Amino acid sequence: MIISIASGKGGTGKTTIATNLAVALGRGVNLLDCDVEEPNDHIFIQPEVTYTERVSLKVPEVDMDKCTLCGRCQDICQFQAIVVVGKTVLTFDELCHSCGGCVEVCPEDAITERDREMGVFESGHRDSLEFSHGRLFVGQVMAVPVIERVRAAVQPDKVNIIDAPPGTSCPVISSVKGTDFVILVTEPTPFGLNDLKLAVGMVKILNIPHGILINCSDLGDTKVTEYAEQEHIPILLEIPFDRQIAETYSRGKLLVEELPDWKAKFIHLYEKITDLVRQE
Amino acid sequence: MKELIVISGKGGTGKTSLLGAFASLAKDKVLCDADVDAADLYLILEPDIRERQDFQEGHRAVINLDKCTECGLCRELCRFDAISPEYKVDPIDCEGCGVCVYFCPEDAIDFPIKTCGELFVSETRAGPMVHARLGIAEDNSGKLVTLTRKKAKELSEKRGLNLILTDGPPGLACPVIASIAGASAVLIVTEPTLSGQHDMDRVVELANHFGIPASICINKHDLNLDMTVAIEQYARDRGLPVMGRIPFDPSFTKAMVQKQTIIEYDGKSQAAQAVVEIWEKLAARFDLDTGQAM
Numbered sequence: 184m185i186i187s188i189a190s191g192k193g194g195t196g197k198t199t200i201a202t203n204l205a206v207a208l209g210r211g212v213n214l215l216d217c218d219v220e221e222p223n224d225h226i227f228i229q230p231e232v233t234y235t236e237r238v239s240l241k242v243p244e245v246d247m248d249k250c251t252l253c254g255r256c257q258d259i260c261q262f263q264a265i266v267v268v269g270k271t272v273l274t275f276d277e278l279c280h281s282c283g284g285c286v287e288v289c290p291e292d293a294i295t296e297r298d299r300e301m302g303v304f305e306s307g308h309r310d311s312l313e314f315s316h317g318r319l320f321v322g323q324v325m326a327v328p329v330i331e332r333v334r335a336a337v338q339p340d341k342v343n344i345i346d347a348p349p350g351t352s353c354p355v356i357s358s359v360k361g362t363d364f365v366i367l368v369t370e371p372t373p374f375g376l377n378d379l380k381l382a383v384g385m386v387k388i389l390n391i392p393h394g395i396l397i398n399c400s401d402l403g404d405t406k407v408t409e410y411a412e413q414e415h416i417p418i419l420l421e422i423p424f425d426r427q428i429a430e431t432y433s434r435g436k437l438l439v440e441e442l443p444d445w446k447a448k449f450i451h452l453y454e455k456i457t458d459l460v461r462q463e
Numbered sequence: 464m465k466e467l468i469v470i471s472g473k474g475g476t477g478k479t480s481l482l483g484a485f486a487s488l489a490k491d492k493v494l495c496d497a498d499v500d501a502a503d504l505y506l507i508l509e510p511d512i513r514e515r516q517d518f519q520e521g522h523r524a525v526i527n528l529d530k531c532t533e534c535g536l537c538r539e540l541c542r543f544d545a546i547s548p549e550y551k552v553d554p555i556d557c558e559g560c561g562v563c564v565y566f567c568p569e570d571a572i573d574f575p576i577k578t579c580g581e582l583f584v585s586e587t588r589a590g591p592m593v594h595a596r597l598g599i600a601e602d603n604s605g606k607l608v609t610l611t612r613k614k615a616k617e618l619s620e621k622r623g624l625n626l627i628l629t630d631g632p633p634g635l636a637c638p639v640i641a642s643i644a645g646a647s648a649v650l651i652v653t654e655p656t657l658s659g660q661h662d663m664d665r666v667v668e669l670a671n672h673f674g675i676p677a678s679i680c681i682n683k684h685d686l687n688l689d690m691t692v693a694i695e696q697y698a699r700d701r702g703l704p705v706m707g708r709i710p711f712d713p714s715f716t717k718a719m720v721q722k723q724t725i726i727e728y729d730g731k732s733q734a735a736q737a738v739v740e741i742w743e744k745l746a747a748r749f750d751l752d753t754g755q756a757m
Contacts, residue, residue, distance in 0.1 A: 193501075194474040280558050284561065351600065354636070429711075
């Protein structure tokens with residue numbers, strides 16, 4: 184089972200839901216933080232990291248002794264990452280998507296690949312809860328290769344909980360694609376609703392069962408609830424604004440540990456999701 | 464011409480509400496929404512769209528099954544596992560690298576250009592605005608951000624407006640880098656939480672990496688005063704100017720529901736006054752604007 188948590192709009196509470204759900208369930212759970220641009224789950228989980236790996240992407244390197252400046256590498260590259268200039272060939276690592284086209288097309292076998300490091304993958308645990316996350320290096324453009332490394336840590340025999348980044352484009356797609364259920368976290372405001380609609384559009388394209396969780400449910404208006412009814416999307420849980428919750432979050436603490444009522448609510452959330460997945 | 468970008472690292476810290484308020488305060492400017500993934504500024508400013516243009520970028524492989532002999536070369540060469548055993552290309556997995564197109568011995572793969580979104584030039588009650596919409600599940604968001612900012616720059620030159628106020632996306636990677644590259648200044652909106660501080664730390668490093676002058680402000684500062692003090696100290700230690708604090712105030716949400724900025728909704732509220740102070744400090748520090756619209 185893989186449950187992913189996405190939102191469209193940022194700051195709606197994805198991290199709160201992912202970490203509290205994971206800790207409430209505890210044993211047999213594998214939490215994966217795929218927001219590699221701004222990972223936050225570790226702040227709440229405080230995992231003991233037992234494994235670290237550099238994440239890299241293959242980029243071309245040209246052997247100028249073999250190169251005849253034929254320009255085929257430049258022609259095949261869709262990303263302007265390899266260019267023949269005068270009597271040399273320039274490569275732009277930042278633009279390279281690592282498709283291997285230039286290596287394949289070079290008639291002189293003058294192009295080889297080397298690793299370019301773009302981030303780090305870490306895994307570990309907190310008691311019986313397993314944990315993985317990735318961290319993109321500052322200044323790196325592409326988050327997806329690091330996200331894919333985190334996704335590779337999914338364990339089929341466990342309950343995997345994936346915390347996705349905000350938005351609806353490539354980093355989110357690679358985080359939620361192939362998961363069994365998406366929790367869409369939103370807030371009942373015009374911004375929340377607008378971005379929720381985009382997120383619903385995305386999970387529909389990916390054809391993943393989904394439900395809505397409304398955070399700060401008493402701030403704003405009723406339009407999110409009306410939209411959910413109209414679209415027949417189940418509302419999984421509503422969490423009202425509460426200064427105690429906001430303060431607990433601000434200190435990097437977990438609701439299920441500081442405010443004991445919440446543990447049962449998160450376990451109930453999980454049961455609701457397993458029922459919905461079973462119905463599919 | 465000056466361009467100020469509001470970013471945050473962490474999402475949901477109040478970038479758009481704050482930028483909307485600046486739109487009510489600054490005079491003679493172009494507004495630009497560079498959060499093309501989840502563009503929300505239009506919900507407050509209700510733009511009247513005057514010009515729209517398709518955003519076309521990149522290609523996607525499409526196999527012509529009539530010509531395909533199922534030799535398997537494309538599946539072998541594709542590093543993105545985008546081609547199924549039935550020789551269908553998954554449009555989401557396809558990276559648009561064209562390797563399969565180039566090597567197909569039967570010339571059976573088309574490579575049409577993609578339309579990934581739309582760009583708009585509009586008029587609003589706060590001035591002209593450039594905004595965009597990235598198609599759902601599309602890529603190339605960084606390039607659309609660059610295009611949106613370029614259009615805003617053209618518009619500011621055409622109209623003789625010397626200021627661009629840009630709402631940036633959350634995060635740290637391609638769309639954020641595209642938003643801040645070459646900007647005059649960034650304002651980082653953070654919140655007094657460990658997450659907010661952690662994420663701010665990373666965008667500060669990003670702004671430094673690209674040599675863009677950065678400043679910060681703390682939204683909902685009264686939700687954790689100790690954290691607010693700690694973040695301000697952290698900023699001072701790094702020579703980062705602190706532009707101010709904004710209290711937690713449900714009026715921001717109420718204003719949003721009414722499609723108003725906080726200045727329009729309740730200009731006398733504490734939160735609105737805090738925003739005015741931040742704007743004045745920013746304008747003075749980065750020489751953004753000499754007058755006030757209100």
